[in-house]
Amino acid sequence: MTSQATSRAAGTAAAERREQAVRAAVEQGLAGPDVPIVALLDTASIRAGAAALRAAFAAVTDAPVLHAFAVKACPLVPVLRLLLAEGLGAEVASPGELALARAAGIRPTATVLDSPAKTPAELREALALGIAVNADNPQELARLDALVSSAPSASPLGIRVNPQLGAGSIDALSTATATSKFGVALLDDGARDWVVGAYAERPWLTRLHTHSGSQGVALSLMARGVRAVYELAEEINAAVGRQQVDTIDIGGGLPVNFGSDEETPTYASYARLLKEEVPGLFDGRYGLVTEFGRSLLAKHGLVLARVEYAKSSGGRPIAVTHAGVQIAARTVYAPASWPLRIEAYDAKGRPKQGPPVAQDIAGPACFAGDLLAENRPLPLLEQGDYTGVLDTGAYYFAHHYSYNSLARPGIYGFTATADGVGFATVRDPQPIADLVEEAGGAHADALL
Numbered sequence: 001m002t003s004q005a006t007s008r009a010a011g012t013a014a015a016e017r018r019e020q021a022v023r024a025a026v027e028q029g030l031a032g033p034d035v036p037i038v039a040l041l042d043t044a045s046i047r048a049g050a051a052a053l054r055a056a057f058a059a060v061t062d063a064p065v066l067h068a069f070a071v072k073a074c075p076l077v078p079v080l081r082l083l084l085a086e087g088l089g090a091e092v093a094s095p096g097e098l099a100l101a102r103a104a105g106i107r108p109t110a111t112v113l114d115s116p117a118k119t120p121a122e123l124r125e126a127l128a129l130g131i132a133v134n135a136d137n138p139q140e141l142a143r144l145d146a147l148v149s150s151a152p153s154a155s156p157l158g159i160r161v162n163p164q165l166g167a168g169s170i171d172a173l174s175t176a177t178a179t180s181k182f183g184v185a186l187l188d189d190g191a192r193d194w195v196v197g198a199y200a201e202r203p204w205l206t207r208l209h210t211h212s213g214s215q216g217v218a219l220s221l222m223a224r225g226v227r228a229v230y231e232l233a234e235e236i237n238a239a240v241g242r243q244q245v246d247t248i249d250i251g252g253g254l255p256v257n258f259g260s261d262e263e264t265p266t267y268a269s270y271a272r273l274l275k276e277e278v279p280g281l282f283d284g285r286y287g288l289v290t291e292f293g294r295s296l297l298a299k300h301g302l303v304l305a306r307v308e309y310a311k312s313s314g315g316r317p318i319a320v321t322h323a324g325v326q327i328a329a330r331t332v333y334a335p336a337s338w339p340l341r342i343e344a345y346d347a348k349g350r351p352k353q354g355p356p357v358a359q360d361i362a363g364p365a366c367f368a369g370d371l372l373a374e375n376r377p378l379p380l381l382e383q384g385d386y387t388g389v390l391d392t393g394a395y396y397f398a399h400h401y402s403y404n405s406l407a408r409p410g411i412y413g414f415t416a417t418a419d420g421v422g423f424a425t426v427r428d429p430q431p432i433a434d435l436v437e438e439a440g441g442a443h444a445d446a447l448l
């Protein structure tokens, strides 16, 4: 099979497992009148995605590659543990994300810390643990100078650079613009010389980092970013006369297809493109780090939400469901950039039949714009039916937004085989008592 046919076949198999899981979730009471929203993760698909990532890079280089999953894409300990079992590490950007990675058992040597605002305490902890750190800017590098001279550390250290190649189609996610907040802007006056000098003065700087892709960024632009960082590494190594930069961190950012079940672009196509565009990066002189997030999880999760009411307004049918801004803030606030596929299921969790009718799919929050889709043609949803909000495994239900004090839904991993569907709890639904506590319940008199 061609790789395209393979990714299409894998997509079809995943869609079949999803249908089985939705049906079983309703049959087993994971979703129902009293549990009107639940999130599901396809365990086998997550494993397969991680394996595909490893295979894609193993096919283009013999050098060591650390695939550090960007924890922010799906900050759930059991997911991190599953990815660890598939040979992945973690890219973290806050004390919370580091704690999650550690709780999942990810070793410091498989962990990378990259945030634009690391405090002295965070840097000290990272160096004490031996976690790799990419300094974002000259002030952070000065903090590393002080730490490195005060205590020995096993941490591989580097600098994050921004090749300033331009934006993708979503401004808020474009990291490689001229004025991006991330990293040292390489094309700014004097910046390149400053970076080369910084390495020449610090033999302990052995890594170089960029993360120039994201949703909406073309692979060709990402590859140019990787080439820019490779050329800089070569320039540094030539200037110091040895292979001081021994590892290049190419970031993540593989975009995801939100339009169908097909998983494109594939890791294999990206790795092949990189090898074509930047052959020297793969000749064995450089170790590699990758930091993929969205592409490892997005297509492997969905939200199942009950239709509480089906109504009509101004002639338009509206399904009022329990999935809205609290699980899909990006889609609700920026619908043109973040459209999501929605499936219609009947009250038993079976695919809903019927001619397509343009309808609005609304969430439970109290503002008019809380819509996951407007005028979407779907079989007409009725009270007690379900919607499946697809491709929400990254940056959606794991990124709860507590508007209207809506509780976080439970998250379950499923394995769907010919023998049936098994569910494993990834995260319990949030109890209302927790919500009260988070909302200062313990300090009820504080303002009297």
Ligand SMILES: *Cc1c(COP(=O)(O)O)cnc(C)c1O
Residues within 6 Å of the ligand: 070, 072, 073, 091, 114, 211, 213, 214, 215, 251, 252, 253, 254, 291, 292, 293, 294, 295
């Ligand atoms: C967000 C982020 C990633 C992951 O990006 P995806 O688009 O989810 O693959 C990787 N590295 C850094 C530094 C990031 O900020």
